[in-house]
Amino acid sequence: MQKKVSITDICNFQGGNQPPKSEFLETPQKGYIRLLQIRDFENDSKAIYIEDKGSLKKCLEDDILLARYGASVGKVLTGKAGAYNVAMMKITPNELVLKRFMFYVLKSYQFQKFIKLISESRAAQAGFNKTDLSRFYFYLPSIEKQEIIIAQLDTIQSLIDKRFDNLRILDNFLNSFYYHLFGDPVKNQKKFNTKKLKEIVNKDTIITYGIVQAGPNIENGIPYIKSGEIKNGSIKSNSLSQTSNEIAEKHKKSKCNIGDIIISIRASIGECAIVPLELDGVNLTRGAARVSPNANIVDRYYLFQTMSSEGFKFLTNKHIKGSTFKEISLSKLREIKIPVPNLELQSKFSETFLNIMKQKELINKSLGQLQGLFQSLLQNAFKENVAVNEEPVFIELIKKMSIEDLRGDKKRLQYLINLFKEKKFEDMHEYSDAKEMLFVLIAENEITQKFNNDTIELQIT
Incomplete structure (x- = not known):
């Protein structure tokens, strides 16, 4: 039976330091360490270094940090090593909870709503403290169930990340096409x-x-x-x-x-x-x-x-x-x-612009579905005595994948085959989308058709 726990019962929380700006350096030197600020997790261009003293609170790349103040309150940060400033606290789980599972707990709708309510009840810079956090309770699955949940969420997160990458690629292409046609609007190299x-x-x-x-x-x-x-x-x-x-x-x-x-x-x-x-x-x-x-x-x-x-x-x-x-x-x-520029050249750009926007619309639709599935799975993980079964999750997930997500992944290809075998489609539109992907994968020899009397059996190549 799962136990309902306070987050402070299973994690240690440690706030950071705030050295004076007079001690900041913009270039690394021997005996100095990176001072991490919230902005560094979005933009790495303004690194700050301070003297590496024993009193500094430090983190490793896989440690979890939580933003405590202002507009970024509740933001979950990870992936950088160094000393961290007072605007963040480090979260260290005990032996009952896996670090990656705690990372997802902190990103969940329930926890983020909890933090938002605290921050809205007081001044913008007041933030939250350990006493506030002690009031957040949730049902903690076993380590075995945590591992399954992590695997599912990581899979969905990798697809979400891929969608964001696709959006960035399209934006970069559009910017490049604009500069190819028109140049920089400030320098106006083409003398329009x-x-x-x-x-x-x-x-x-x-x-x-x-x-x-x-x-x-x-x-x-x-x-x-x-x-x-x-x-x-x-x-x-x-x-x-x-x-x-x-x-x-x-x-x-x-x-x-x-x-x-x-x-x-x-x-x-x-x-x-x-x-x-x-x-x-x-x-x-x-x-x-x-x-x-x-x-x-x-x-x-x-x-x-x-x-x-x-x-x-x-x-x-x-x-x-x-x-x-x-x-x-x-x-x-x-x-x-x-x-x-002349309207003919502007129209040439607009045609490409609209094509890119249509592609982005499709990607954003898929992104929204994946994010919804992600939160749905995460919320289910907090329920008492949750039964963790990856089959329903991946049956739903496979409908939201693209050809690129399926190619070369035998497990995902099998889930697609199972969809057709068991006819688990909600409507004709869902069926048509999946059938279109199937035909492409057959043409690419990822999946083969085996004819057996009057039936066709699908198999992974």
């Missing part, structure tokens, strides 16, 4: 004509921000976009607040239509997105601005890619004011000049 942003918008519009005071959230009201809801080229449509029709009507000049480009002008300055069909008619706050491209001058997809480029961000950064509360004024934004 340039225009100010205010000169390339529709005649009846101006570049403007939105609602200053949106009031309380109104159910079934008019959605509006805040600067923090523009991320990675898209708008977080499921988290938009809504204002009243009366307030939206007073700010109808900032109403957004399909194809308009929204840019963040406060906080995360320079984040851009194109307004999709489902958000036609939304409004903005003062932290975001709308640019409505004039189709006779500029293609929306060319403009979006230009405004998303590092070159354009360099231009906006030149006009940012404020140290704590950063923003770029509308007057400065409107004056920024960009290259405007």
